[in-house]
Amino acid sequence: MSKPKVAFFEFTSCEGCQLTVVDSLQTNVELLDAIEIVQFREAMSEKGQDYQIAFIEGSCTRPSDEAVIKRIREQADIVVALGSCADLGGINAIRNYQDLDDVRHYVYGDKADWYETYPARPISAVVPVDAAIPGCPIDRNEFIAAVKEVLQGRMPQIPDYPLCIECKLKGNVCVYLRGKTCLGPITRAGCDAICPTYGDSCEGCRGMVSSPNLEYMRIVLEEHGLDFEEARAKMTMFLNYQMMELEQEAANDNAKA
Ligand code: SF4
Ligand code: SF4
Ligand code: SF4
Numbered sequence: 001m002s003k004p005k006v007a008f009f010e011f012t013s014c015e016g017c018q019l020t021v022v023d024s025l026q027t028n029v030e031l032l033d034a035i036e037i038v039q040f041r042e043a044m045s046e047k048g049q050d051y052q053i054a055f056i057e058g059s060c061t062r063p064s065d066e067a068v069i070k071r072i073r074e075q076a077d078i079v080v081a082l083g084s085c086a087d088l089g090g091i092n093a094i095r096n097y098q099d100l101d102d103v104r105h106y107v108y109g110d111k112a113d114w115y116e117t118y119p120a121r122p123i124s125a126v127v128p129v130d131a132a133i134p135g136c137p138i139d140r141n142e143f144i145a146a147v148k149e150v151l152q153g154r155m156p157q158i159p160d161y162p163l164c165i166e167c168k169l170k171g172n173v174c175v176y177l178r179g180k181t182c183l184g185p186i187t188r189a190g191c192d193a194i195c196p197t198y199g200d201s202c203e204g205c206r207g208m209v210s211s212p213n214l215e216y217m218r219i220v221l222e223e224h225g226l227d228f229e230e231a232r233a234k235m236t237m238f239l240n241y242q243m244m245e246l247e248q249e250a251a252n253d254n255a256k257a
Contacts, residue, residue, distance in 0.1 A: 004151060007039035007051035008082075009072055011065050012092050012120065013058030016137040017083035018042040021055070024140035031144065034151055051075060053150060056129075057082040059092040059120040066126050073127035078150060081123045081132040082143075088207045089241030090136060092120035096240055122241060131155045136205035136238060139191060159189040160210050163202055167193035175201050176224040181231040183239070185220065186212035204238045214246075 008018060022043050025032060038048025054076035060069060073079055084090035095103045096119040104112040123129050133139075133146050133156065146156035159166075163184040167174070170193055175182045182201040184193070186208050195202050218228040235243050 003034060003036040004053055005038045005048065005051040006035045006053045006055070007037070007048065007072075007076070008042065008055045009039070009057070009068075010041065011056065011058030011069070011086070011123075012061040013083070013085045013090075015042060015057065017057045017085075017135075020137045020140050021082070021143060024143050028144050031147060035147070049075065052077045053080070054078070055080050055082045056086050056123050059085045059089050060123060060126050061092055061118065061120045062116045063118060064116060069123060069126045078130045079123070079127065080146065080150070080156075081129045083138045084134060084136040084205050084207060084238050086123045087132040087134050088238060089120045089122045089125075090205075090238055093241040093244075094236055096120060096244060097236065120241065132158070134158060134188060134206040135191060142190060161189055162209055163187040163189045163191070163193055163196075163206075165189055166191075167196045170197055172196050175199065176220070176226060179224075179226070181221060181226050181234060183231060183234055185217040186214060201234070203234060208239060208242050212246075 008021065010018060018040070019042065021040075035053075037044065038051050039046065041047075054072045056069070056072065056079060060066060081087040085092055089096070100117055100119070101112070104115060104117055108115055124132075131146065131150070133143055135142070142156075142158070149156045164174075166189040167184055172193060175196055178199075180201050182196060183204040184196060184202045187202050187204045188206040188209050191206060193202070217231065221228050221231055232243075
C-alpha cells in the first residue's frame with residue numbers, strides 16, 4: 001500500500017514552526033515510515049506536486065499568495081494550518097492597524113514600491129482549512145499527535161477552553177496577583193500554561209477560544225486593579241486579526257441596531 005504523501009509550504013513566517021517539525025520528526029522517526037514527504041523546503045530539495053496532506057506555515061500577506069494557496073487546496077485532500085501565523089495571521093497581523101504604505105516604507109525604505117503587500121490574513125481567510133495546530137511555535141508533541149490523528153482518518157482536536165483552566169490545574173499563582181495582565185482567560189489551552197508556569201503572562205499565541213468572554217476578562221482585570229487597555233495592547237501581538245474581526249462584527253451589529 002502506498003504511503004500518504006505529505007507536503008509542507010510556507011508563506012510569510014519565520015519558519016520556526018517548520019523547524020519544530022524537523023525537530024519533532026528526529027525523535028519520532030517511526031512517522032517517517034508511515035508517510036512520504038514529497039516537498040519540504042526546510043529539509044529537502046525535491047518539490048513533488050503530488051500530495052494528499054498539506055501543512056501550511058505562515059500568513060497570506062500578498063495578493064500573489066492567494067493563487068498559490070488555492071492551488072495547494074485544490075491538490076490536497078487535507079490542509080492543516082501550522083502555527084499562529086497560518087492559523088491566526090499571527091504576528092504578521094500587527095501591521096494591520098497601520099497604514100500599509102507607511103509599513104512598507106519603514107521596512108523597505110526607497111525600495112518600498114518593489115514589494116506588494118496587503119493586510120496579513122490567516123490561511124482560512126483564503127481557503128477552507130481542515131485543521132489547525134496553534135502556537136508560536138507549534139508544540140512538537142501536539143504536531144506529532146495531529147499527524148497520527150490525520151493518518152488514522154480523524155481531524156486533530158485541539159482544546160477549546162481557556163488557558164486559565166490548565167494554569168489552575170497546575171497550581172500556578174495567577175500573575176494578576178502580581179500586578180501583571182495575562183490573556184489566559186480568552187486564550188486556547190493546550191500549551192500546559194507554560195508562560196504563567198514560569199511566572200510570565202500569556203500573550204495569546206494559541207489564539208482565542210471560539211467564544212472568548214472579553215467582558216468577563218475586563219471585570220476580572222478590574223477586580224485586580226488592572227487595566228483592560230493594557231491587556232488589549234497585549235492582544236496586538238498574536239490576536240490582532242481576530243480582534244479586528246470581532247470589533248468589526250460589533251460595529252456592524254451596532255450599525256444595524
Ligand atoms: S507561528 Fe511563530 S514560530 Fe511559527 S512561523 Fe509564525 S512566527 Fe514563526
Ligand atoms: S496566570 Fe493567566 S492563565 Fe494563569 S490563571 Fe492567571 S490569568 Fe489565567
Ligand atoms: S502561555 Fe500563552 S503565550 Fe505562552 S505558549 Fe501558551 S498560549 Fe502561548
